[in-house]
Amino acid sequence: MDYTVTVRHSGTMDLTASNGRSEVDLAWGPEPGRWMATELFLAGVGACMLATMADYARSNGLSVEGASVRVGADSAVRPVRMSTIHVTYTLPASLSEEQVRTLVRAGNRCKVHNTVENHPEFRVSATSSAVTA
Numbered sequence: 001m002d003y004t005v006t007v008r009h010s011g012t013m014d015l016t017a018s019n020g021r022s023e024v025d026l027a028w029g030p031e032p033g034r035w036m037a038t039e040l041f042l043a044g045v046g047a048c049m050l051a052t053m054a055d056y057a058r059s060n061g062l063s064v065e066g067a068s069v070r071v072g073a074d075s076a077v078r079p080v081r082m083s084t085i086h087v088t089y090t091l092p093a094s095l096s097e098e099q100v101r102t103l104v105r106a107g108n109r110c111k112v113h114n115t116v117e118n119h120p121e122f123r124v125s126a127t128s129s130a131v132t133a
Contacts (some may be wrong), residue, residue: 038073038082045069048112049087056106063097067091070108085116 007026010016015026017040027034035043046069057064068090076083089107091100107113 030080042071042073042083042085045116046087048110048125049107050089052110053089053103053107057103062095062103064091064095091093 001071005017005019006094007015007017010025013028015028015037017024017026024040025034026040030036038076044061050067050069054064054067056062070086070088070090072086074084074086075081087107089100089104091103095103
């Protein structure tokens, strides 16, 4: 596997995610100072898209210093999911309309965006750490 994280149930409504380099505490619902898994997912989408855009800009002599991206989602039921993801960049005013269009296309080529758009295959399994006497 190219990427691995471990998420551990660490309390009644608490989760801890680790990538082996750092940890983040997650909450099941909105809680001050804590991330929900859905927010962490949206942050991953935004970070990947902005980083891909910034890399393209650097390679092509464009400055996107100070750029940001806001990512939100609409919820749906049956099945429970995010039905629409909204991505809005704030880019430097010095860029032309064509440069902005090109940068947005570059951001759309990030690995997370491509994964979501192309419906990854899920392989789910379970093990038990139960001890038998």
